[in-house]
Amino acid sequence: MKDTLLRWFHKWGSPKWFYDLSGRWMPWLAGLSLICLLVGSIWALAFAPMDYQQGNSFRIIYLHVPAAILAQSAYMLLAILGVITLVWRMKMTEILATACAPIGASMTFLALVTGSLWGVPTWGTWWIWDARLTSMLVLLFLYLGIMALQDAIRDPSSAARASAILAIVGVINIPIIKYSVEWWYTLHQPATFKLTEKPAMPMEMWLPLLMMLIGFYAFFAWSLLLRARHQVLIREQKTRWVTQLLDAKPATKSDPSESAKS
Amino acid sequence: MYFASFADFLSMQGHGIYVWASYALGLVLILANLLVPIWRTRRLRQRLQRRLQSTAAPAKELNS
Amino acid sequence: MHKTNTTSLAQAVGVCIRREFLLLVRRPSDLLNPLLFFALVSLLFPLGISPTEAILQPVASGVVWVAALLATLLSLDSLFRQDLLDGSLEQLLLTPHPLSVLVMAKVGVHWLMTAIPLILMAPVLGAMLYLPTQAQGVLMLALLLGTPVLILVGAIGAALTVSLRKTGVLLTLMVLPLYIPVLIFGTSAVHAAAQDLPADGQLAFLGAILSLTLVLAPLGISAALKVSVRQ
Known part of the structure; x- marks a missing residue:
């Protein structure tokens, strides 16, 4: 048991192993995410019935909800990777955590914008200080703070460890922030229309949502691997396996014969 | 199909602009998150390969 | 602190407190x-x-809190910077005593010296903003409870950015979102007291x-210092 655990740890510390494995995973993730997103959005846009209260603007939910869920789980992942980075000092979790932040930030941004676009027909205004929108905005700033810190520290390993600490502090704070913002919202304006209220969704509304959710998660994993592989190549560019990799598979179209000879 | 006509599908009873703007932004963000790392990796590989060839080139020229 | 083998933890804390006090x-x-x-x-x-x-009174508690929050943040930029430059931060990391305790001593002195004057000054500013008299006590009490949180959380950010040449807005960007709960509860306590409601x-x-x-x-601050100084 201990042996397999050790081997597992060793593997996750190895960028080469990750590069090979992710190369094999990526086509599957790409296929899954593209199919789910395409089918899901066509289903959501053209075939799902409209909500009797909110009309067709309800179709934004199929984008808004997966983006919001993904934004939150990406932050959780960031903090979990941060703990692993700090405790076991694994190279791969540093790389994955660094790759995670920009995707999470863009999903938070998407959730915010779709939420406010949804607000125009439902609330009649594009922004209100709704508890959920406000905590999403705070989440966006938490992401941006982490990205700014990553950007400011030159050494990638130190940057990853510093932002890991910030991510953990943030994840402890998130429930407190959420609670306080909700409390603040109920204090200042009584809820007239709540997004939180889950209407009893019929099956033909649930299925496309589920499909979009799977598609978003697969897209997240795909994008995460793409970014992480880029980081791996940068960090490992001097190593033997990267040199061999580049020799064997030329990315340049200019001189295939040259590399074929060598 | 839920809508009667294509024009109906586009307008979505007046809500079309919000729905389509949301989906357009979603498409842009998803594509950006995929294409930017792909492009960056491609550029990086080209640069590394050039460097590799430039260090290996003198030896090859001597051989040929 | 060079002969650490013979100093007890209490002595080390005492030295830290005295040093921080003198420096400030x-x-x-x-x-x-x-x-x-x-x-x-x-x-x-x-x-x-x-x-x-009519316009200032409702926003008075918020204004005082936001100003206090920014002022605290401003004072944090120099918290560890000087210690890193003169090498005493590395000494602190090398002592056999738990770093989090020593850091707490340092941060505690910083709080006493910067936040207490700020808390004493707050009622004056509150009065200038037409904050009702019955809310002044709650304002000071809320600041008394809130400013240690601001300084402790901010110290994590200061520790993370200590070795960077230019921090500028970075510290603010990192730390301000974490201040939101304190801001919300702090302002609403004062707000409630101003309306004669229990706070x-x-x-x-x-x-x-x-x-x-x-x-x-303290755990976060010491972990952050270890990451920052090691690089």
Whole structure:
């Protein structure tokens, strides 16, 4: 048991192993995410019935909800990777955590914008200080703070460890922030229309949502691997396996014969 | 199909602009998150390969 | 602290406290500037919004809190910087004593020297913003509970950015979102007191946040210092 655990740890510390494995995973993730997103959005846009209260603007939910869920789980992942980075000092979790932040930030941004676009027909205004929108905005700033810190520290390993600490502090704070913002919202304006209220969704509304959710998660994993592989190549560019990799598979179209000879 | 006509599908009873703007932004963000790392990796590989060839080139020229 | 083998933890903490105290006293600008900033920001609001009581009074608690928050943040930039430059931060990391305890001593002195004057000054600014008299006590109490949280959480950010040449807005960007709960409960406590409502609940929340921060932040600060100094 201990042996397999050790081997597992060793593997996750190895960028080469990750590069090979992710190369094999990526086509599957790409296929899954593209199919789910395409089918899901066509289903959501053209075939799902409209909500009797909110009309067709309800179709934004199929984008808004997966983006919001993904934004939150990406932050959780960031903090979990941060703990692993700090405790076991694994190279791969540093790389994955660094790759995670920009995707999470863009999903938070998407959730915010779709939420406010949804607000125009439902609330009649594009922004209100709704508890959920406000905590999403705070989440966006938490992401941006982490990205700014990553950007400011030159050494990638130190940057990853510093932002890991910030991510953990943030994840402890998130429930407190959420609670306080909700409390603040109920204090200042009584809820007239709540997004939180889950209407009893019929099956033909649930299925496309589920499909979009799977598609978003697969897209997240795909994008995460793409970014992480880029980081791996940068960090490992001097190593033997990267040199061999580049020799064997030329990315340049200019001189295939040259590399074929060598 | 839920809508009667294509024009109906586009307008979505007046809500079309919000729905389509949301989906357009979603498409842009998803594509950006995929294409930017792909492009960056491609550029990086080209640069590394050039460097590799430039260090290996003198030896090859001597051989040929 | 060079003969650490013979010093007990209490002695080490005592040395840390004394050193921090002396350093702050010798650089009075570090103490005064945040206070001036606090007053100046509060002055901008009557000028920017309106000097009338009807408009200023409802926002007074928020203005004082936001100004206090920014002033605290401003004072944190220099918290570890000087120690890193003169090498004493590395000494601190090398002592056999638990770093989190020593850091707490340092941060505690910083709080006493910067936040207490700020808390004493707050009622003056509150009065200038037409904050009702019955709310002044709650304002000071809320600041008393809230400022340690601000300093402790901010110290994590300061520790993370200590080795960077240019921090500028970075520290603010990292730390301000984490201040939101304190801001919400702090302002609403004062707001409630201004309307003759009980503010116990909000103060209790502030106390809960404070105790959570007191337990966790020292660990975060020492971990952050280790990451920053090692690079």
